[in-house]
Amino acid sequence: MGLSHVNRQGEANMVDVSEKAVTAREAIAQGTLLLSQEAFAEISENRAAKGDVLAAARIAGIQGAKQCANLIPLCHPLALSKVDITFEFDEVTPSIVVQCRCKLKGQTGVEMEALTGVNIALLTLFDMCKAVDPNMIMTGIHVLEKRGGKTGDWQHGNG
Numbered sequence: 244m245g246l247s248h249v250n251r252q253g254e255a256n257m258v259d260v261s262e263k264a265v266t267a268r269e270a271i272a273q274g275t276l277l278l279s280q281e282a283f284a285e286i287s288e289n290r291a292a293k294g295d296v297l298a299a300a301r302i303a304g305i306q307g308a309k310q311c312a313n314l315i316p317l318c319h320p321l322a323l324s325k326v327d328i329t330f331e332f333d334e335v336t337p338s339i340v341v342q343c344r345c346k347l348k349g350q351t352g353v354e355m356e357a358l359t360g361v362n363i364a365l366l367t368l369f370d371m372c373k374a375v376d377p378n379m380i381m382t383g384i385h386v387l388e389k390r391g392g393k394t395g396d397w398q399h400g401n402g
């Protein structure tokens with residue numbers, strides 16, 4: 244199959260999607276922020292010095308997904324119809340799992356937009372809490388699932 248973003252001469256190449264069918268497409272990406280109990284408590288109890296950390300991270304993640312084509316050189320600019328950022332708290336670890344779901348009807352998938360949304364949300368969480376815990380770790384960033392397009396539905400771990 245080969246790399247889709249490299250032409251026959253081995254040069255970087257934006258894929259031509261003009262002949263592809265417009266279909267409903269969706270992708271969910273996920274990443275985890277490992278943090279101290281203190282930082283976890285400040286976020287989960289909404290008492291961080293910088294304000295509502297989750298609201299800021301949610302908005303930043305949505306903006307990040309919308310700006311994907313401006314950040315990743317060969318990504319197509321997409322008219323996303325939905326971007327959703329969610330947070331799941333694990334007190335035991337302590338950690339916060341961030342998910343970004345992107346949807347549209349278009350000619351190319353939205354995996355890169357979902358990955359960008361997750362990364363920007365995680366970076367925002369880090370930025371807003373680094374004074375409390377500079378040792379936070381962002382980990383496990385991956386596409387969880389995708390739907391639609393020529394290759395159909397796919398879930399992480401299933402090929």
